[in-house]
Structures are given as C-alpha cells and as structure tokens.
Amino acid sequence: MPDESQNNPGLWPEERKKAFIGEQEETIREFVATLRQKAPLTPRQNALAATCLSLARNIDSGNGKGRAIANETAQLIATLDLLDPPALSDPETKDYPEDVRLLLEAFGGLPRPSSSTESHTSQL
Known part of the structure; x- marks a missing residue:
C-alpha cells in the first residue's frame, strides 16, 4: 500500500x-x-x-x-x-577462551560474512 x-x-x-x-x-x-x-x-x-x-x-x-x-x-x-551485539554466551563463541570472547564482544561480535566478502572469496 x-x-x-x-x-x-x-x-x-x-x-x-x-x-x-x-x-x-x-x-x-x-x-x-x-x-x-x-x-x-x-x-x-x-x-x-x-x-x-x-x-x-x-x-x-x-x-x-x-x-x-x-x-x-x-x-x-x-x-x-x-x-x-551477540551475547558472550553465543553458541558460536562458547568454546573460545574468555579473553577472546571479551575481545569479540568489544568489537561487536563475530564477523559476519557479507555479500562483498563472499564475492571476493569466490574469485580466489
């Protein structure tokens, strides 16, 4: 509408x-x-x-x-x-050492693949 x-x-x-x-x-x-x-x-x-x-x-x-x-x-x-940002208890990071999880949280979580990253990867 x-x-x-x-x-x-x-x-x-x-x-x-x-x-x-x-x-x-x-x-x-x-x-x-x-x-x-x-x-x-x-x-x-x-x-x-x-x-x-x-x-x-x-x-x-x-x-x-x-x-x-x-x-x-x-x-x-x-x-x-x-x-x-994703929580520290995110299943994707549960096995990471505490210092790595804190660093990921500070940067806003795990990197998420974007279409531009995927397109560059496919060219390699």
Missing part, C-alpha cells in the same frame, strides 16, 4: 511519519522498545536505533514501490548487530 501522505503537501513531517507504518518499521520499533526495557540506551545506541528506524522505513517504502531493498536490508542487519 503506497504512502498517500507523500502526495499531500498539507501534512507536517511528523504526520507523514504516522500516516503509514510498515511491517519492518513496526518490528524495529518493538525491538528498540524491548532494548529500552532492559536498560536505558546510550546516546550512541539512540543514534543507531534512529538509523534502524530510518532503514526500516526505506525498506517498507521500497517494498511498496517494487524497488530493490537488498542494500538497505544488509545495512539494517549490520546496524542491528551494532545496536545489540
């Missing part, structure tokens, strides 16, 4: 935001609310949460217009990992 508020210049920006909330945006809002229930977010986390919301809106908008959303989706996943 297209966002009809964009065709109505009489709506203020805040009203435009409320005119349509897609599935991605709704999910990200719930995710951020859950994080805020656990503990107050730092200014950096608030900025990352705002970025996630913006990306989610772009994904919803792109889906509604039949546009490709792969780049926004990849960026959203990466930003979510920064906002809420």
Whole structure:
C-alpha cells in the first residue's frame, strides 16, 4: 500500500511519519522498545536505533514501490548487530577462551560474512 501522505503537501513531517507504518518499521520499533526495557540506551545506541528506524522505513517504502531493498536490508542487519551485539554466551563463541570472547564482544561480535566478502572469496 503506497504512502498517500507523500502526495499531500498539507501534512507536517511528523504526520507523514504516522500516516503509514510498515511491517519492518513496526518490528524495529518493538525491538528498540524491548532494548529500552532492559536498560536505558546510550546516546550512541539512540543514534543507531534512529538509523534502524530510518532503514526500516526505506525498506517498507521500497517494498511498496517494487524497488530493490537488498542494500538497505544488509545495512539494517549490520546496524542491528551494532545496536545489540551477540551475547558472550553465543553458541558460536562458547568454546573460545574468555579473553577472546571479551575481545569479540568489544568489537561487536563475530564477523559476519557479507555479500562483498563472499564475492571476493569466490574469485580466489
């Protein structure tokens, strides 16, 4: 369903935001609310949460217009990992020594393969 508020210049920006909330945006809002229930977010986390919301809106908008959303989706996943890094009890790191797990946590978790890494690897 297209966002009809964009065709109505009489709506203020805040009203435009409320005119349509897609599935991605709704999910990200719930995710951020859950994080805020656990503990107050730092200014950096608030900025990352705002970025996630913006990306989610772009994904919803792109889906509604039949546009490709792969780049926004990849960026959203990466930003979510920064906002809420995998826990030290992550099954992928359970057998690592404590100092390595602490280092991984400091850097935001295990490196995740991205499409650019995979494409370079396939060329080798």
